[in-house]
Amino acid sequence: MFLQLLRATADDLCAVDTAAPRTGAAGGTSTTWLAADVTALDPGGEAARRIAVADLVLLAVPEPVALEAAEPLTALMRPGAVLVDTLSVKSRLIAELASCAGGIEQVSINPMFAPSLGIAGRTVAAVVLREGPGAIAFLDLIEQWGGQLLQLGPDEHDRITAVTQALTHAAVLGFGFALCEAPFDIGQLTAAAPPPHTVLLSLLARMVGGAPEVYWDIQSANPHATQARDDLAKALRQLADLVADGHERHLASAFNRMRDFLGPELAHYQTRCERAFAAIQDPTTRCDAPARNDS
Incomplete structure (x- = not known):
C-alpha cells in the first residue's frame, strides 16, 4: 500500500x-x-x-x-x-x-x-x-x-488498541471457536441466521481469510491484551450469572448502563448498524471475492 x-x-x-x-x-x-x-x-x-x-x-x-x-x-x-x-x-x-x-x-x-x-x-x-x-x-x-x-503516546496506543483490536478480535474468534463446537453446518446456520449472526459470520470469515500472524501479534505482543481477554471472559460470566438469577430487570439495568456508555453516539451507531444490516442482507449483493487480511 x-x-x-x-x-x-x-x-x-x-x-x-x-x-x-x-x-x-x-x-x-x-x-x-x-x-x-x-x-x-x-x-x-x-x-x-x-x-x-x-x-x-x-x-x-x-x-x-x-x-x-x-x-x-x-x-x-x-x-x-x-x-x-x-x-x-x-x-x-x-x-x-x-x-x-x-x-x-x-x-x-x-x-x-x-x-x-x-x-x-x-x-x-x-x-x-x-x-x-x-x-x-x-x-x-x-x-x-x-x-x-x-x-x-506509546502506552496510550497499546492500551486503546487492546480494546479496539485485541478485545474485538477475541470476541469474534471466541464466537468462531464456539461455532466449531455447534452441531450444525454452515449451510444450516446461513439459512437460519438473523442479521447480527450474519454480521458476525462475515467478520469471522474476513479474519480467518487473512494472515494469522497479524492477529497473533495483536493478541500476544500487546501487554494489555491479556487484561482485555480476561475482561471479555468476565463479561460472559456476568451474563451467564445474570440469566441464572432469573431476573429480567438485571438485563434491563445492564442495557441502561451500555446506553449511558454510548451516550451521544448511540443514535449514530444505531443508524450505522441499520445500514450494515440492509447491505449485508441484500440478496442481490452476494460477494464471492476472497477475504483480505484486516486488523
Whole structure:
C-alpha cells in the first residue's frame, strides 16, 4: 500500500524482501525489488547501500522480524533519515529502538484497516518517537493521502488498541471457536441466521481469510491484551450469572448502563448498524471475492 502511495512523491523506491527480486513501475516511478534479509544484511550488499542513503525506511514486517531488524537497520541509516514501522503493538519495538543508534527520526504508525481497503478516510494511529522535519513531512503525507491521523503516546496506543483490536478480535474468534463446537453446518446456520449472526459470520470469515500472524501479534505482543481477554471472559460470566438469577430487570439495568456508555453516539451507531444490516442482507449483493487480511 505504501509503495503505491509513495510513488507519487518519491524520486526512487526500493523494496527489500526475502522473495526473489522483481521490478515494477507505476506512477512514473520505478520500484527496485531486492532479495535480502533485513535481520542479517550484508554490509557490502545493494540493500545495505540503499538503506544507508535513504531518506525514509519503512519497516512493514511482523513484530519478530522488526525486533531483529531494528539494530542493523538503524546502524546503517544516515543521521536525519526517518524510520517508520507499521506494527500493531508498540511497546517492545520502542524498547528495542531505545538502545539503537541515535541521530535518526522515528515514527511508529498503525493503519487501523486492511491495506486492501485503502487509506482515504481511514484512521492511522501514530506514535512519534523522535521528531524532526522528515517525521513531520511523513505525517503530512498521510493526511494528504486522505488518512485520518490520530497521534498517541506509546502506552496510550497499546492500551486503546487492546480494546479496539485485541478485545474485538477475541470476541469474534471466541464466537468462531464456539461455532466449531455447534452441531450444525454452515449451510444450516446461513439459512437460519438473523442479521447480527450474519454480521458476525462475515467478520469471522474476513479474519480467518487473512494472515494469522497479524492477529497473533495483536493478541500476544500487546501487554494489555491479556487484561482485555480476561475482561471479555468476565463479561460472559456476568451474563451467564445474570440469566441464572432469573431476573429480567438485571438485563434491563445492564442495557441502561451500555446506553449511558454510548451516550451521544448511540443514535449514530444505531443508524450505522441499520445500514450494515440492509447491505449485508441484500440478496442481490452476494460477494464471492476472497477475504483480505484486516486488523
